[in-house]
Amino acid sequence: MSGDLAGGPLVTVRGVHRSFGSGPTAVHALRDVSFDVTAGTMVALVGRSGSGKTTLLNIVGGLDHPDAGTVVVDGAEVTGLDDDGLSQLRRAKVAYVFQTFGLIPVMTAAENVGVPLRLARMPTAERERRVELLLELVGLADHGEQRPAELSGGQQQRVAIARALAASPRLVIADEPTGQLDAETGLSVMALLRGVVESEGVTVLVSTHDPVMMALADRVMRMHDGQVDP
Numbered sequence: 688m689s690g691d692l693a694g695g696p697l698v699t700v701r702g703v704h705r706s707f708g709s710g711p712t713a714v715h716a717l718r719d720v721s722f723d724v725t726a727g728t729m730v731a732l733v734g735r736s737g738s739g740k741t742t743l744l745n746i747v748g749g750l751d752h753p754d755a756g757t758v759v760v761d762g763a764e765v766t767g768l769d770d771d772g773l774s775q776l777r778r779a780k781v782a783y784v785f786q787t788f789g790l791i792p793v794m795t796a797a798e799n800v801g802v803p804l805r806l807a808r809m810p811t812a813e814r815e816r817r818v819e820l821l822l823e824l825v826g827l828a829d830h831g832e833q834r835p836a837e838l839s840g841g842q843q844q845r846v847a848i849a850r851a852l853a854a855s856p857r858l859v860i861a862d863e864p865t866g867q868l869d870a871e872t873g874l875s876v877m878a879l880l881r882g883v884v885e886s887e888g889v890t891v892l893v894s895t896h897d898p899v900m901m902a903l904a905d906r907v908m909r910m911h912d913g914q915v916d917p
């Protein structure tokens with residue numbers, strides 16, 4: 688597969704524009720954004736509130752469509768996919784970690800982690816083994832039976848990361864995954880993401896406001912007013 692070429696780009700973004708509204712009140716959230724993300728690296732996306740980080744992450748992950756431009760992830764042109772293609776992309780290649788964790792409250796931690804594996808129709812025994820492994824990876828081996836409300840914020844975010852990794856995605860997109868956490872817990876969540884870049888070989892694109900987090904990234908990409916600094 689194209690993305691397995693070590694050092695090649697896993698993500699290619701070219702000439703992306705995205706506006707909201709029209710006329711004089713239009714907001715130009717992204718203005719001619721182009722960049723690559725090298726496979727197997729962690730890229731931190733930073734910039735002031737409103738600079739376009741979330742808009743960009745949503746477009747890279749196929750949650751939103753640009754007005755112009757192209758996005759290619761692991762050889763698939765995201766911007767050319769229909770709804771079926773996009774669901775398949777999200778099932779097979781791209782996983783999200785949201786600022787608000789996004790766990791299903793009535794499910795235990797283990798059940799939450801297993802959701803993408805159920806969607807992939809992995810047999811039960813194999814699924815349970817993988818869930819156990821993932822919970823261990825994020826340091827929550829003893830917390831699998833707890834529901835999100837019975838876990839701390841940092842633990843919930845680690846469950847969300849385990850879930851994101853469950854189906855072995857090529858790309859993990861994380862939008863301010865530490866925004867709701869104290870500095871120390873946030874750092875441990877970022878360190879965990881950093882670790883899976885090495886151990887699972889995934890590529891991580893993460894937005895953050897925390898300068899401390901940037902030190903962990905292979906590359907810091909700055910956004911200003913809808914544009915990515917060269």
Ligand SMILES: Nc1ncnc2c1ncn2[C@@H]1O[C@H](COP(=O)(O)OP(=O)(O)OP(=O)(O)O)[C@@H](O)[C@H]1O
Binds near residue numbers: 707736738742
């Ligand atoms: N659905 C929308 N409708 C209208 N305007 C939007 C919409 N989504 C984003 N915007 C505007 O686009 C610009 C970029 O927003 P975006 O959410 O991408 O910023 P951000 O860098 O993620 O900010 P933050 O750090 O606060 O999360 C902002 O001016 C915002 O108001």
Ligand SMILES: [Mg+2]
Binds near residue numbers: 740741742862
């Ligand atoms: Mg945002």
